[in-house]
Structure formats: C-alpha cells, structure tokens
Amino acid sequence: MAEDKSERRFPFSPQFRQTRLREEDAASANKYLREVLTTHKKDGLQLAVQARWFALAVIALFLPLLNFAWEMVYYEVALVGFAIIGWAQLQVGRIGQSRQELYLIFADLALLTFIFVVPNPFSYEPWPTAMQYHFNNFYYFYVFLATATMAYSWRTLVAFGNWVAGLWMGSMVLAVLFGKKIPELSTQIADALAGHEVLIEYLDPNRISVGGRLQEVLVFVIVAFILAANSRRTNTLLFKQANVARERANLARHFPPNIVDQMATRDQPLGPVRSQNVAVMFADIVGFTGYAESHEPQAIVATLREFHHRLEQAVFNHQGTLDKFLGDGIMATFGTPEPGPEDADNALLCAKEMLATITAWNQERVEAGDAPITLSIGIHYGEVVLGDIGSERRLEFAAIGDAVNVASRLEAKTRELDVQMIVSDALVSATSADPEGGKASLLAGLISCEEQSIRGRDDPIKIWTYTE
Numbered sequence: 001m002a003e004d005k006s007e008r009r010f011p012f013s014p015q016f017r018q019t020r021l022r023e024e025d026a027a028s029a030n031k032y033l034r035e036v037l038t039t040h041k042k043d044g045l046q047l048a049v050q051a052r053w054f055a056l057a058v059i060a061l062f063l064p065l066l067n068f069a070w071e072m073v074y075y076e077v078a079l080v081g082f083a084i085i086g087w088a089q090l091q092v093g094r095i096g097q098s099r100q101e102l103y104l105i106f107a108d109l110a111l112l113t114f115i116f117v118v119p120n121p122f123s124y125e126p127w128p129t130a131m132q133y134h135f136n137n138f139y140y141f142y143v144f145l146a147t148a149t150m151a152y153s154w155r156t157l158v159a160f161g162n163w164v165a166g167l168w169m170g171s172m173v174l175a176v177l178f179g180k181k182i183p184e185l186s187t188q189i190a191d192a193l194a195g196h197e198v199l200i201e202y203l204d205p206n207r208i209s210v211g212g213r214l215q216e217v218l219v220f221v222i223v224a225f226i227l228a229a230n231s232r233r234t235n236t237l238l239f240k241q242a243n244v245a246r247e248r249a250n251l252a253r254h255f256p257p258n259i260v261d262q263m264a265t266r267d268q269p270l271g272p273v274r275s276q277n278v279a280v281m282f283a284d285i286v287g288f289t290g291y292a293e294s295h296e297p298q299a300i301v302a303t304l305r306e307f308h309h310r311l312e313q314a315v316f317n318h319q320g321t322l323d324k325f326l327g328d329g330i331m332a333t334f335g336t337p338e339p340g341p342e343d344a345d346n347a348l349l350c351a352k353e354m355l356a357t358i359t360a361w362n363q364e365r366v367e368a369g370d371a372p373i374t375l376s377i378g379i380h381y382g383e384v385v386l387g388d389i390g391s392e393r394r395l396e397f398a399a400i401g402d403a404v405n406v407a408s409r410l411e412a413k414t415r416e417l418d419v420q421m422i423v424s425d426a427l428v429s430a431t432s433a434d435p436e437g438g439k440a441s442l443l444a445g446l447i448s449c450e451e452q453s454i455r456g457r458d459d460p461i462k463i464w465t466y467t468e
Contacts, residue, residue, distance in 0.1 A: 044152075045089065045093040046090065047150050047151070048147040051147050052083070052086045052147050053086065060076055070122060071120050074120050074121070085111070105152075109144070113171050116140075116171075117132050117171040117172075119180070127205060128179065128180055130175060130181070130208045133175070138220075141168075142223070145157075145160060153231065158224065158225065161223075169213065172208055182205070182206065186205065274386055275385050276383065276384070276386065277343075277403075278335035278336055278381070278382075278403070279343045279346070279379060279380070280399065280404050281320070281334070282378045282379075282407050282410075285307065285374065285375065285376075287374065288327075288328035291303075310354075314357055315330070315332045319346050321333045329411075337386065344381050345432050348423065351466075355420055355466075356468075378410030378412070378421070379427050380410060382406065406457070413454075419466065420466060420468060421466040421467070422465055425461065446464040446466050447466070448462070
C-alpha cells in the first residue's frame with residue numbers, strides 16, 4: 001500500500017491541515033472514532049485535573065515552609081482559584097473546539113502571569129516590580145503544560161505555548177513601562193559593587209533581563225510544540241484504532257463473533273480469491289409484496305428489521321456467514337471464510353432454528369393482531385468462488401458460482417412444491433456420516449423427492465423437502 005505523503009508533512013503546516021479532517025468533523029462521521037476520542041478526552045481530562053489538584057496540594061504545603069508569613073495567604077488563595085478553574089474545565093470539556101474550555105485555559109495562564117508579575121499586595125517590604133522576574137517562577141508554567149498534554153488536542157497545546165509567550169512578554173513590556181522602580185536601590189548596588197559591571201547589571205533590582213525572558217519563552221514554546229507534535233501522533237494512532245474497530249464491526253455484521261476474533265489476528269483475514277465447497281442458503285418471506293402493499297412503510301421496515309435480526313442470530317449461532325440482506329430475505333454461507341467438516345450440518349441446523357424462530361415469532365405477531373410470516377428456505381452444497389468483487393471504489397467479499405444459483409432456485413421452488421424448505425441431495429450427502437450420531441436426528445423431517453429440473457441447469461437434481 002502506498003504511503004500517504006501527507007502523514008510525513010510537518011503537523012502544523014497549512015498543507016497538512018488541508019489534507020486532514022478536523023477531529024470533530026471526523027468524529028461526527030465515524031461513531032467508533034467519536035467513542036474513542038470521547039473516552040480519551042474524558043479520561044485525559046480527569047487525570048489532568050487530578051494531577052493539577054495533587055500538584056496544587058504539594059505547592060500549598062511547600063509555601064509555608066518556604067516563608068511562613070501572612071503574605072503567603074495571598075498565594076494560598078490563588079491556589080484555590082486554580083483548583084476551581086480545573087474543576088470548571090472538567091465540567092465543560094468535550095471533543096472539538098469549546099470556547100468555554102479555551103477561556104478557562106487562558107484564565108489559568110493569565111492568573112498565573114498576574115501572580116508572578118504583580119508584587120504581593122500583602123508583602124511587608126515593598127520592592128521594584130522588576131524584582132518579580134528575579135525569582136525564576138516561570139518554570140511553574142511547565143506544570144500546567146504537563147497537565148494540558150493529558151487532556152487537550154495538539155492545536156490547543158500550540159495555542160497554549162503561544163498564549164504563555166504573549167502573556168509573559170506582554171507583562172514584561174508593561175513592567176518596563178509602568179512598573180514600580182526604586183532608583184536608590186540601583187545606586188546602592190552600584191556603589192557596593194563598583195568595578196564589577198556584570199554583577200551590577202545582574203543584581204540591579206530595577207532591571208529586567210530581556211534576554212533571559214526571551215530565552216524562557218523560546219524554550220517553553222519549543223517544548224510546547226514538541227508535545228503538540230506528539231499529541232498529534234497520538235491522535236493519529238487513535239484514528240487508526242477507531243478504523244480497526246470500524247473494520248471489526250463491519251466483519252461482525254457478516255461473520256459470527258468467534259470467526260471475527262480469528263480473522264482479527266491474521267494479516268489477510270479473507271485471503272486471496274479461491275474456489276472451495278460451501279453450503280449456501282437463501283431464506284425469504286413468502287408473499288412479502290402483498291404484505292408491503294397493505295402496510296405502512298414504518299411497519300414494513302420494523303417487520304424487516306425484526307425478521308433480519310432473528311435470521312442473522314440463527315446464522316451466527318451455527319458458525320455461518322451472513323453474505324448479504326436481500327430485501328425481505330438473506331443469503332448465508334457455511335464454510336466461509338474457512339471450510340470445516342460440519343458446514344452442511346450447520347446449514348441444516350440453522351435452517352431448522354430459523355423455522356422454529358419464525359414460528360415462535362408468529363405466535364407473538366398473532367397475539368398482537370399482526371399477520372403471520374411464512375418463511376421459505378433453499379440450501380445447496382457445492383463449489384463457489386470466494387473473493388472481493390466490485391469496483392475500486394467499493395469492494396465486497398462475496399461467494400459466486402453455480403452453487404449460489406442452485407440454492408436460490410431451490411428457495412424459489414418451495415412455493416411450487418408448497419413446502420417450507422428444500423435442500424439438495426448434495427448437501428444431505430455432505431452431512432456427518434455417523435448413522436448413530438448427528439445424521440439420524442439431523443435429517444429428521446426431511447423427505448426425499450424425485451429429481452427436479454432447476455431453471456438455468458440442463459440436468460435435474462435430487463432434492464429433499466421439509467415442513468414443520
């Protein structure tokens with residue numbers, strides 16, 4: 001399979017964004033992806049908020065040890081504010097773009113910036129605003145970035161990095177222009193360290209190191225973009241995982257669960273085009289055209305859904321493959337994708353279960369005032385061709401060949417012979433050979449008939465009929 005070149009593009013380039021659906025658009029089109037993304041977002045957000053609360057609790061215990069004074073109450077209250085914002089994010093978080101969630105993230109960063117830049121109003125000793133940048137508090141932003149990677153998309157992480165850069169550099173500009181200054185402190189430092197210009201510049205309480213602040217922001221943005229790229233990679237894996245779930249669900253519509261489990265472990269579940277012997281079954285509602293003419297569309301669809309569900313369950317109960325729904329009927333095969341020694345047995349047992357199921361359902365329908373359903377079945381055993389058919393745009397794994405045509409003709413012939421089921425002698429011959437085992441009971445109720453001509457075939461075939 002050719003590699004999708006768009007996957008190798010830088011994940012934030014315009015070309016990449018043009019070739020990839022947004023997560024919320026893809027999620028709305030694929031219920032499996034929606035379930036995966038919903039679970040991923042919910043679990044990630046809960047973990048992020050729990051990690052935030054744990055980190056805030058640790059910091060709250062650490063602050064009094066750092067400086068046991070009343071001015072620490074200011075920061076303790078701020079920590080409560082961050083905890084509340086985290087709780088709010090947990091309430092509004094969802095897949096896709098959420099303005100409320102973005103506002104809360106920005107409020108997080110804005111509050112953190114304010115606390116770091118604006119001097120504590122309860123501090124006993126006033127100092128220049130520039131001193132706030134001497135405490136190297138910027139690394140607390142990494143705590144919030146780490147928790148963000150657990151819950152937010154790569155786009156949000158990119159915005160996260162940009163917002164921190166904008167807030168931090170913007171606050172620095174405001175501090176330079178409007179911040180409080182105490183010139184005599186600079187003079188005293190200069191006098192005390194005369195001759196040591198580098199130290200004077202470094203220790204000046206009224207000076208903000210623009211280069212140092214730019215370096216903080218640059219490193220933070222680089223880290224945010226790296227984490228965003230990794231988040232994008234994780235989303236790609238989630239997309240692939242959801243596609244696997246969708247493919248598995250598509251298989252489950254045709255094959256019984258145990259066969260789906262077997263095929264899921266193989267590199268090529270259905271295998272190449274090939275010929276093999278299988279049992280082919282057609283089951284249909286007799287007189288459905290008249291039924292449809294006398295009932296409302298909603299009632300017709302409801303009846304078909306219930307009918308298909310009951311027959312589908314019988315097919316899967318006997319290791320059959322549901323080849324396709326045919327309006328008011330179905331086509332099923334036994335021995336696909338892999339043949340087995342009991343394929344013919346399973347086909348007969350399935351047919352009898354179908355008839356018994358429809359009989360029980362008819363009792364419910366009559367009690368509810370509905371007309372009973374008459375089921376007709378035709379089964380043949382023979383060679384078919386298995387493989388993908390269709391066009392490049394739509395392929396379908398199917399069984400085709402003479403055995404399929406014969407089974408369809410046998411089902412149609414039930415009306416002519418006024419029986420519920422017709423099976424070919426080829427199928428009966430393919431059943432289990434133990435006369436004291438399954439075959440005796442398996443063939444109970446089957447009546448051997450004379451050879452019958454089948455439309456589309458030159459030679460007549462021997463058949464067996466069955467009616468409950």
